[in-house]
Amino acid sequence: xxxxxxxxxxxxxxxxxxxxxxxxxxxxxxxxxxxxxxxxxxxxxxxxxxxxxxxxxxxxxxxxxxxxxxxxxxxxxxxxxxxxxxxxxxxxxxxxxxxxxxxxxxxxxxxxxxxxxxxxxxxxxxxxxxxxxxxxxxxxxxxxxxxxxxxxxxxxxxxxxxxxxxxxxxxxxxxxxxxxxxxxxxxxxxxxxxxxxxxxxxxxxxxxxxxxxxxxxxxxxxxxxxxxxxxxxxxxxxxxxxxxxxxxxxxxxxxxxxxxxxxxxxxxxxxxxxxxxxxxxxxxxxxxxxxxxxxxxxxxxxxxxxxxxxxxxxxxxxxxxxxx
Numbered sequence: 001x002x003x004x005x006x007x008x009x010x011x012x013x014x015x016x017x018x019x020x021x022x023x024x025x026x027x028x029x030x031x032x033x034x035x036x037x038x039x040x041x042x043x044x045x046x047x048x049x050x051x052x053x054x055x056x057x058x059x060x061x062x063x064x065x066x067x068x069x070x071x072x073x074x075x076x077x078x079x080x081x082x083x084x085x086x087x088x089x090x091x092x093x094x095x096x097x098x099x100x101x102x103x104x105x106x107x108x109x110x111x112x113x114x115x116x117x118x119x120x121x122x123x124x125x126x127x128x129x130x131x132x133x134x135x136x137x138x139x140x141x142x143x144x145x146x147x148x149x150x151x152x153x154x155x156x157x158x159x160x161x162x163x164x165x166x167x168x169x170x171x172x173x174x175x176x177x178x179x180x181x182x183x184x185x186x187x188x189x190x191x192x193x194x195x196x197x198x199x200x201x202x203x204x205x206x207x208x209x210x211x212x213x214x215x216x217x218x219x220x221x222x223x224x225x226x227x228x229x230x231x232x233x234x235x236x237x238x239x240x241x242x243x244x245x246x247x248x249x250x251x252x253x254x255x256x257x258x259x260x261x262x263x264x265x266x267x268x269x270x271x272x273x274x275x276x277x278x279x280x281x282x283x284x285x286x287x288x289x290x291x292x293x294x295x296x297x298x299x300x301x302x303x304x305x306x307x308x309x310x311x312x313x314x315x316x317x318x319x320x321x322x323x324x
Contacts, residue, residue: 003086008049011086012066015074017043034073035061036245042272045069052087104170104189108152110160114142124156125149131178132159136292137219145199145219150175158187161215164201172196174215174229188229194237198226205246208277210299211239212253216288220295221253228254233265244272251302253279253295255286263314266305276305 003011005026013020016031021043023029033045033056045061047054052065063069065087071079113129121129128149137147148160157179163172175187203209203224210225211233212218218227226239233240243250250269252262266276279287279302287295303309 005049008086011082012047012049015066015070015078015082016045019043033061034069036241104172104191106150106162106170106173108150108155110148110150110162112142112146112148113159114139114147127157128159128178135216135219135288141219144202145215155187157182161199163196163199165197166200168201171200172198172229176215193229196229197239197242198229200226205242205248208249208251209243210251210253212287213255213258214288217253217255217286220287220290220292222296222299232261234268240269243269243274247274249275249277251277251279251299252305253287253299253302256281256284263305263310267310270305277302278305278309 009020009022009029012029012031016034019032021030027049028046029049030043030046032043036044036056045054045056047066053063054066054069055062061069065082067079067083067087070082113125113132116125116129132142132147141147146162146164148162149158150156150160155175158175158177161174161176162170163174165171172191172193173189177185177187197203198215198218203226207224210221212221212225212227213230214227218225228239235241242248252266254262262278266278269276279298
């Protein structure tokens with residue numbers, strides 16, 4: 001016998017959270033996510049009472065039904081009650097769908113600069129190494145960031161920064177021309193940037209993570225740094241959701257002309273009880289053009305974001321002679 005909306009709501013509330021929200025349509029219920037929402041009073045796990053599809057838009061927890069979520073986070077017995085009395089879909093334990101994704105692959109043969117021998121160097125490879133040296137990249141960083149190059153005429157004279165996830169799978173790559181007069185300076189892989197945590201394999205979520213804008217900014221920072229591949233970060237980004245899920249402290253170190261966006265990001269993260277510090281620039285130079293020791297010192301000295309610091313920033317943006 002098909003359960004009523006009221007019965008479904010009462011059951012979900014008994015599983016997750018007595019304090020829930022029901023959409024005006026009466027067909028969707030939002031409860032506290034057992035993966036990332038415990039202790040926050042935020043109700044971000046949305047469950048459709050018609051289809052049982054569920055999704056947390058903060059940490060990405062999802063399923064075709066809440067069966068597996070209840071089983072892993074609440075109780076096996078309660079999960080079996082749901083399966084027997086409420087689930088009209090699959091009766092097995094593997095109903096969670098994964099979106100089909102096209103694997104990211106290198107477009108040509110990829111080689112590491114760190115393995116290059118100094119004798120009989122290809123002229124393009126030699127010029128790439130000189131370029132990296134000018135940008136302050138040393139041999140240790142060549143290994144650490146797995147910086148390499150493509151052996152292909154159309155992709156030669158480019159330095160390549162690959163990105164790998166926690167399972168060592170290639171998720172993205174950035175290729176930058178070493179010639180400033182190149183028609184296309186960057187040729188990157190085709191992937192949805194909001195779904196990528198750049199070089200996640202190197203990140204420790206139990207420690208503060210430094211967030212910069214681009215790969216050459218990342219080179220100048222201490223370990224545990226990732227880049228945005230742009231300047232945006234919000235709840236639609238996998239990086240944002242992972243930070244919230246792990247309660248990871250953050251140091252925002254974006255370019256000096258991105259102050260408004262920095263404070264917008266800081267405010268959003270702080271609303272999820274994430275501690276945020278903000279890198280303080282003394283000039284218009286971005287981090288990629290600064291000395292590594294200066295960057296390290298400024299990272300250590302970066303103040304914690306607060307409502308007061310945001311207010312000071314807003315006051316500083318008021319044009320002279322204006323009221324508000």
